[in-house]
Amino acid sequence: MIIVFLGPPGSGKGTQADILHDNHGFFHFDTGSRLRAEIASGSELGQRIASFTNAGKLVPIEIIKEMILKFLREADAERIMFDGFPRNLAQAEVLDEGLKEYGDDLDYAVYLEIDEDNLLARIVNRRFCSKCGEIYNLISKPPKQAGICDNDGAELTQRKDDTEEVFGTRLKVYLEETKPVLDYYRQAGKLHTIDGDYDIEDVSRAVAELLGV
Numbered sequence: 001m002i003i004v005f006l007g008p009p010g011s012g013k014g015t016q017a018d019i020l021h022d023n024h025g026f027f028h029f030d031t032g033s034r035l036r037a038e039i040a041s042g043s044e045l046g047q048r049i050a051s052f053t054n055a056g057k058l059v060p061i062e063i064i065k066e067m068i069l070k071f072l073r074e075a076d077a078e079r080i081m082f083d084g085f086p087r088n089l090a091q092a093e094v095l096d097e098g099l100k101e102y103g104d105d106l107d108y109a110v111y112l113e114i115d116e117d118n119l120l121a122r123i124v125n126r127r128f129c130s131k132c133g134e135i136y137n138l139i140s141k142p143p144k145q146a147g148i149c150d151n152d153g154a155e156l157t158q159r160k161d162d163t164e165e166v167f168g169t170r171l172k173v174y175l176e177e178t179k180p181v182l183d184y185y186r187q188a189g190k191l192h193t194i195d196g197d198y199d200i201e202d203v204s205r206a207v208a209e210l211l212g213v
């Protein structure tokens with residue numbers, strides 16, 4: 001089964017994707033984390049990527065395309081979920097063509113619909129574990145001890161682009177470039193909308209029910 005998660009920044013895609021991985025064995029392809037790992041490596045490519053991510057803009061299609069096609073070439077998982085991809089129509093076409101080449105097809109596009117007024121609060125309160133990557137929210141999912149990961153005691157950090165200033169650009173990019181992808185999948189009969197405003201557990205139950213896992 002191959003699925004994509006769609007939704008604005010802060011809609012809970014990453015959290016839900018982690019749950020699908022832990023509970024249902026989905027391979028979690030997280031574009032943003034892969035890009036951040038490339039930046040952390042200090043490579044020249046990473047520096048180029050950072051100039052886009054730090055500004056909240058989309059990384060150019062040729063970089064994303066290479067990453068996706070390489071993954072599809074090497075992937076051997078039965079259940080795959082893409083989180084943070086596709087982010088515009090050109091990327092949706094890259095995915096369709098890439099999957100077709102390997103005789104596959106997308107099963108579900110899961111759209112986490114959320115009240116856009118709440119997004120900024122979700123974003124600026126988001127923290128993640130520098131070691132295991134667990135995502136927290138200072139309001140809705142705080143760690144037991146401030147600044148410390150419940151799983152491994154490592155320090156929690158904030159993403160460089162989770163600021164009010166960069167968020168404005170990220171939301172604009174989402175509205176202008178990513179929202180049209182919803183129509184693309186709606187027309188293909190693959191779009192399924194889940195209300196993302198509920199508790200994490202309720203949303204994950206609705207996702208699992210939809211996928212029949």
Ligand code: AMP
Pocket residue numbers: 009031032033035052053054056057058059060064083084085086087091161170
């Ligand atoms: P995310 O972790 O999904 O919030 O992504 C963080 C940032 O990485 C985005 O604001 C973009 O700059 C970049 N990014 C992530 N996924 C993509 C993608 N599919 N295409 C282009 N840029 C991306």
